[in-house]
Amino acid sequence: MTFGFLIFPGLEELDLVGPWEMISMWSKHLQGPETCLTVAQTRDPVICAKGLSINPSAAFSGCPQLDYLLVPGGQGTREQVNNDVLIRFVAEQARGCRATLSVCTGSFILHRAGLLAGRRATTHWSSLARLAELGGVEVVQERVVRDGNVWTAAGVSAGIDLALAFIESVAGETVAGKVQFGTEYFPSSRRYGDLHQSPQAPAYLRRC
């Protein structure tokens, strides 16, 4: 099994590396996918939204058929939805994938590739209305959404929760628990201030 992580200029760093950590821990220590790849249009370094510079492990042209594909979000998605080469890569890979996943505004790339048609999906709280306006998708205000073999997560850090839920679905709760323990992912429940109760906050937060 090969798990691919799409990378492109302006991706949000934690959208990518949160799931990368969980999936690659599963891969390396718990008999998860044999290979984890970062894949970009070319092999040039990719500069992320906050300036981190990452070297892809594969270019589209040399990328094997993936079993799983994850698409991060970030400011760069606003440009990439108009990148036909990237959208075609996602659409074609997804046809052969067991599952396709996105984090944050990565869902706009899935939408453009036709993967959200008639499905429930989510995105960062600040982009929920914008995704709904595109039409052809049922936008829900949950942290992690699964609709068949398409998984979407809310903003940035929600990709970590997505990844653990995904690992459980493929490999079971015991394996997900070992990844959680290995990465010591038992986050503080501290809430700084009260923005999670503001009108902009997504429904899953306001009902807590």
Add this chain to the structure above:
Amino acid sequence: MTFGFLIFPGLEELDLVGPWEMISMWSKHLQGPETCLTVAQTRDPVICAKGLSINPSAAFSGCPQLDYLLVPGGQGTREQVNNDVLIRFVAEQARGCRATLSVCTGSFILHRAGLLAGRRATTHWSSLARLAELGGVEVVQERVVRDGNVWTAAGVSAGIDLALAFIESVAGETVAGKVQFGTEYFPSSRRYGDLHQSPQAPAYLRRC
């Protein structure tokens, strides 16, 4: 202000990018440090523990005096504690820093650089005993530990909680809340299985 993130071969990806995301969000949108740098011994690409390849933004030789320095952990720390050039860089920078921080086994690098002498500190649950055996440090089983201007976090994902607590200490709760909201860091409290109650689990987890 300049916030530097030490990078070296074999660092654990999320140890670095969790705090990077929070600090760089603060930097870019909320008047945090003007500059966030990744700094390595040379400008060559750094291959992380799970294979991600990152290009440093500065080498030790060209690095300005930092105001804050964060040291991630990972398997690579076992070699880096014996890298005199790296340890000297950390020790010398820390003298001029307002705060020095580590995530996971990054605390072993702080220890070797003399920064934990007589202080309370923590590390990944699987390395707590090993850190205590080094002596000269009071090892505590908390998720985030502050002792004066030295901050240490527990394993991997704990760096995110460390970063928010640190931002609050410097810029106040409102700013930390905006970073939390921007990164949608309201994690699931789901616990997969019961390893958090096992004898190996750190005290902060077992008492939950």
